[in-house]
Amino acid sequence: DAGITQSPRHKVTETGTPVTLRCHQTENHRYMYWYRQDPGHGLRLIHYSYGVKDTDKGEVSDGYSVSRSKTEDFLLTLESATSSQTSVYFCAISESGTVETQYFGPGTRLLVL
Amino acid sequence: RKEVEQDPGPFNVPEGATVAFNCTYSNSASQSFFWYRQDCRKEPKLLMSVYSSGNEDGRFTAQLNRASQYISLLIRDSKLSDSATYLCVVSRASNYQLIWGAGTKLIIKP
Numbered sequence: 026d027a028g029i030t031q032s033p034r035h036k037v038t039e040t041g042t043p044v045t046l047r048c049h050q051t052e053n054h055r056y057m058y059w060y061r062q063d064p065g066h067g068l069r070l071i072h073y074s075y076g077v078k079d080t081d082k083g084e085v086s087d088g089y090s091v092s093r094s095k096t097e098d099f100l101l102t103l104e105s106a107t108s109s110q111t112s113v114y115f116c117a118i119s120e121s122g123t124v125e126t127q128y129f130g131p132g133t134r135l136l137v138l
Numbered sequence: 139r140k141e142v143e144q145d146p147g148p149f150n151v152p153e154g155a156t157v158a159f160n161c162t163y164s165n166s167a168s169q170s171f172f173w174y175r176q177d178c179r180k181e182p183k184l185l186m187s188v189y190s191s192g193n194e195d196g197r198f199t200a201q202l203n204r205a206s207q208y209i210s211l212l213i214r215d216s217k218l219s220d221s222a223t224y225l226c227v228v229s230r231a232s233n234y235q236l237i238w239g240a241g242t243k244l245i246i247k248p
Contacts, residue, residue, distance in 0.1 A: 065240055066240055067239050067240045068182070126172075127184075129181035129183070131180070131181055132180075
């Protein structure tokens with residue numbers, strides 16, 4: 026299995042509070058991604074990174090920001106959490122940005138009350 | 139209309155049976171296609187890529203029909219361990235981003 030960890034694995038927070046989720050990889054892959062998964066929807070891309078300090082928006086980026094200061098770490102921040110951001114968040118990595126296999130972390134379950 | 143559509147199921151299938159899923163996609167310019175498997179409360183994992191000529195991996199066969207814009211997955215001699223949600227994934231032609239179907243749930247019964 027690819028070396029990807031996510032922290033925390035579970036979090037309960039209140040509306041309006043900031044939340045940061047961390048993704049850490051030991052594979053030295055260039056590309057990292059944040060997705061959210063909700064019932065009835067496929068995985069939806071929030072943001073992705075193609076290198077240190079290089080990030081871009083996905084299809085559902087509103088309300089989220091990201092940072093990548095090291096190859097191995099990709100942070101997702103909810104500036105002011107809302108109940109609509111209750112979801113399961115997955116981090117993924119890939120060696121290049123072309124359509125090759127993406128490897129996923131175990132996910133973070135976030136509940137915003 | 140969603141870019142990638144799947145029958146959510148669940149498909150309840152007896153052990154040993156053959157089961158097939160279809161997935162339709164809307165962008166005719168899509169170039170790459172995959173099936174991922176996701177166990178309950180786990181992360182998705184690649185099951186197989188789907189090639190134009192069709193491909194097989196053990197009990198699993200994937201087919202691509204570009205004219206009708208669908209891909210299929212066939213599982214033969216199903217095992218209890220095949221119980222999972224199967225995710226259809228298509229690349230967006232413009233930027234290689236992956237578009238994910240919502241998944242088809244498969245339950246194999248003894």
